[in-house]
Amino acid sequence: MRRFNVVLVEDHTLLRKGLVSLVERFEEYKVVLEVSNGKELSEKLDPACLPDLILMDINMPEMDGYSTTSWVKRTYPDIKVLALSMYDTENAIIRMFKAGARGYIMKYCDPGDLRFAMDSVTKKGYYYSETVTGRLIHTINQYEDLESLDQINPLSVLNDRELEFLRFACTEMTYKEIASRMYLSPRTIDGYRDALFDKLRLKTRVGLVTFAIRNGIVSI
Template identity: 80%
Template sequence: MNKPYKVALVEDHILLRKGLVSMVEGFHDYSVLFEASNGKEMIELLDPGNLPDLVLMDVNMPEMDGFSSTGWLKRNYPDIRILALSMYDTENSIIRMFKAGVRGYIMKYCDPVDLRTAMDALIQKGYYYSELVTGRLIHTINRYDDLDNNDTGNPLSVLNDRELEFLRYACTEMTYKEIACKMYLSPRTIDGYRDSLFDKLRLKTRVGLVTFAIRNGIVNV
């Protein structure tokens, strides 16, 4: 019999964490290696000689949140798969967690079957997109296939240098107002760049812009 995949749980709510421990232990082929209440505690508990295969990562935690914890893991142990668990489905949270290094994002109130499906997908394929993220990311990616197959060939060919510069900033945590200051432009001009990209790339959200940038090598994750 194969050894079970080792899972680390990083979640600050004790009752929820204990519930997740019980749930994961009940899944065939999985066992909980350790549990932590935040990223700082996770780092202290990590044993380089006995690393988890998968980390279930809360987004909002004290001391060291999910964004920082995920980034630290990807820098130090890039082979560990990370699944974000969140109560929030905001574009900003999704963008930041995917840019930090997660390869799956699921809501805490999901059905246990969905959690198991997400864990299996990360182990077997290296990524998982829930219906939430599918709606905001994968649908957008499918639109790029049309752009890739149109007469322009390269989807980047429709963008000018300033639009590309704006797109790179849009993939950061900066607000549009902060991007305007960075580019020495007015907020109205920045809104114009955003709307132009939405129109040229047939997108509707900032998540879509980030996905496009990742897909086309404009930014790295």
């Protein structure tokens, strides 16, 4: 039976030690390194013995989970990252998936859910928690259904300014900042947002990001 090598990146020592103990109880997994932040990970990760999976905290000093996940994706693209976080906000979810995370799960999950998430990421390549499923996967499946019905390409209903707004919506900028960048009023930006929600049958900014990634408007 193959054992998957795991690295833990978590700045709270007590929680990290608890995770080490928990993961070591999963027979297919072995913790090979534990660090407190991304900077320490970049210094201690051995290129000759790379892990299969990294459990990544988000809020860490020196080098947080977003920048660390981006670094892992650029430097060691074969390593899969599972975000383990206290945050379930749209912004946190968007940023981690754009950074390259393959899954996102809450720290207060049951041990069995963590095991399932790790299995999914290592064996299937991805995992979505209930939180992410509710906000992202429904949108993805919605467009899979549209394609299966051979309906029109949804990009064809968007004009150039709406596409420009959509690209900005996939960043960390607020709607007010997007308005300034596009030299438009906040009310006009709200109009673009509402028009996209209506045209694409979406309800949230996360849905817009998912649509943009799926249709190649932005990359993750």
